[in-house]
Amino acid sequence: MTPLKIYDTYTRxxxxxxxxxxPFVGIYVxxxxxxxxxxxxxxxxxxxxxxxxxxxxxxxxxxxxxRNVTDVGHLVNDADEGEDKIAKKAxxxxxxxxxxxxxxxxxxxxxxxxxxxxxxxxxxxxxxxxIEQIEMIKTIIDKGxxxxxxxxxxxxVLSYSKSHDYGKLSGRVIEDLIAxxxxxxxxxxxxxxxxxxxxxxxxxxxxxxxxxxxxSPWSNGFPGWHIECSAMSRKYLGDTFDIHGGGMDLLFPxxxxxxxxxxxxxxxxxxxxxxxxxMITVNGQKMAKSLxxxxxxDEFFSGNHHLLEKAYSPMTLKFFILQAHYRGTLDFSNTALxxxxxxxxxxxxxxxxxxxxxxxxxxDIHIGELAQKLENALNEDLNTPxxxxxxxxxxxxxxxxxxxxLNISESDLSELRKLYSTYVFDIxxxxxxxxxxxxxxxxxxxxxxxxxxxxxxxxxYALSDTIRKKLSExxxxxxxxxxxxxxxxx
RNA sequence: GGUCGGAUGGCCGAGUGGCUAGGCACGGGUCUGCAAAACCCUCUACAGCGGUUCGAAUCCGCUUCCGACCUCCA
Numbered sequence: 001m002t003p004l005k006i007y008d009t010y011t012r013x014x015x016x017x018x019x020x021x022x023p024f025v026g027i028y029v030x031x032x033x034x035x036x037x038x039x040x041x042x043x044x045x046x047x048x049x050x051x052x053x054x055x056x057x058x059x060x061x062x063x064x065x066x067r068n069v070t071d072v073g074h075l076v077n078d079a080d081e082g083e084d085k086i087a088k089k090a091x092x093x094x095x096x097x098x099x100x101x102x103x104x105x106x107x108x109x110x111x112x113x114x115x116x117x118x119x120x121x122x123x124x125x126x127x128x129x130x131i132e133q134i135e136m137i138k139t140i141i142d143k144g145x146x147x148x149x150x151x152x153x154x155x156x157v158l159s160y161s162k163s164h165d166y167g168k169l170s171g172r173v174i175e176d177l178i179a180x181x182x183x184x185x186x187x188x189x190x191x192x193x194x195x196x197x198x199x200x201x202x203x204x205x206x207x208x209x210x211x212x213x214x215x216s217p218w219s220n221g222f223p224g225w226h227i228e229c230s231a232m233s234r235k236y237l238g239d240t241f242d243i244h245g246g247g248m249d250l251l252f253p254x255x256x257x258x259x260x261x262x263x264x265x266x267x268x269x270x271x272x273x274x275x276x277x278x279m280i281t282v283n284g285q286k287m288a289k290s291l292x293x294x295x296x297x298d299e300f301f302s303g304n305h306h307l308l309e310k311a312y313s314p315m316t317l318k319f320f321i322l323q324a325h326y327r328g329t330l331d332f333s334n335t336a337l338x339x340x341x342x343x344x345x346x347x348x349x350x351x352x353x354x355x356x357x358x359x360x361x362x363x364d365i366h367i368g369e370l371a372q373k374l375e376n377a378l379n380e381d382l383n384t385p386x387x388x389x390x391x392x393x394x395x396x397x398x399x400x401x402x403x404x405x406l407n408i409s410e411s412d413l414s415e416l417r418k419l420y421s422t423y424v425f426d427i428x429x430x431x432x433x434x435x436x437x438x439x440x441x442x443x444x445x446x447x448x449x450x451x452x453x454x455x456x457x458x459x460x461y462a463l464s465d466t467i468r469k470k471l472s473e474x475x476x477x478x479x480x481x482x483x484x485x486x487x488x489x490x
Numbered sequence: 491g492g493u494c495g496g497a498u499g500g501c502c503g504a505g506u507g508g509c510u511a512g513g514c515a516c517g518g519g520u521c522u523g524c525a526a527a528a529c530c531c532u533c534u535a536c537a538g539c540g541g542u543u544c545g546a547a548u549c550c551g552c553u554u555c556c557g558a559c560c561u562c563c564a
Binding site: 031041043172246277287288323336339390396400478 | 492493494495496500501502503504505511512513514515521522523524525526527528529530556557558559560561562563564
């Protein structure tokens, strides 16, 4: 098998993937902050890293895939004085904070489930790892890279940058950060407690209004923005693991800070490869809560949003995401979505066609060559659009086989079926969405189809067309083919 | 203001210094009582201006436009 190559944001180059300890692979992906329903943008990361996950498994690696849930720790810095994001919402809705977290975690899981994303091996919650975070903070203080101030603990960026390269991942220069150009009038809470404006919180002392707080050596409070990922990735994957993933918007300060924390604590780079997927945009702009241009997943699947011409299925969204390379921005539009919908249908129809091909003695299909092409596509930094293009070429071949323009042997056909479903279902993780029709429905439909057939034979087209039309109105499409009539339920 | 990235045919989106993905739409066709679906064929683009080169959409420079990050963010 030819090796996978991936683009590493840290070194800004494409490198062959070499696990620390093959065949084991450790992946950590930053999950959501569960304070709202997931929107379209939230779907991209899970889909991209799911393909990575599945492809590595396909290549024979034993993967431990960790995706966290952030249920504490992210500060709000608008309006009030840095309340915990989740605690703030809880007050508004008069609910327990953990109730909120659970509610939106479930919502997130529903999205993953509907999009056929494999569950993570471990899904740690920040609130369940307060002790690990405190321990890590202690070590960082001991090593002289953090200091306590008025019950809070801050990471000492200046001190750290004397011996380490703070800013390398995100391409930032420490001097520029200190100069803080363009960052005027940004009043973060406790700014005066810091030695330097760029120092970030490892632990924050909580006021009495904070519902989520824990005891620590420094104060009753809560962990800072970035420490959870460092603590949890270390706990489950070790000081240095293979791949750390997330959205590009997390590059700075989140991932930059993670590196600093881990280096300060363990002396090791936390991850060998940093993978960042790009954003989904609407009219060229990032979909973000603050821009108010978000389409929630529920709205997307129900079509209930002014930007949507219709409802789109989870697989349509997945295919739409997969048709673009993960490092490029992906612009939302109805026409693009509808193109994906049809393309996906073509891909899945071919899988059916594949089941009814007649075999011969000769074979025009070179399975080995084909398999290599498909694998090579993903080997090149997970190039799913190329893979999909190759698969469409296979679709054309499948159709030619079905129409007798090409021949295939029994064994090659069996191989082709396996290969096709491996890539479409196992690696891309697509699935057929047509409702699993019960036997009773099947029976009723067959009855209608037979009755309509009789009408057609009697040249009673008015009746046969009425049957077709009425069924269409309730979302059942009849398709008259050579082999008889079939139906689909929308 | 700083840093980084991008401009590809009607739309979405790959990609390589020469052999010019793929999907969708459009157009034509097969099939059909008619449709729909499905299938086949067709459509040749790389922001502008310079430069390097035998040859550039692909490398370099400039210009214009767009975006991301610098603040919670997938």
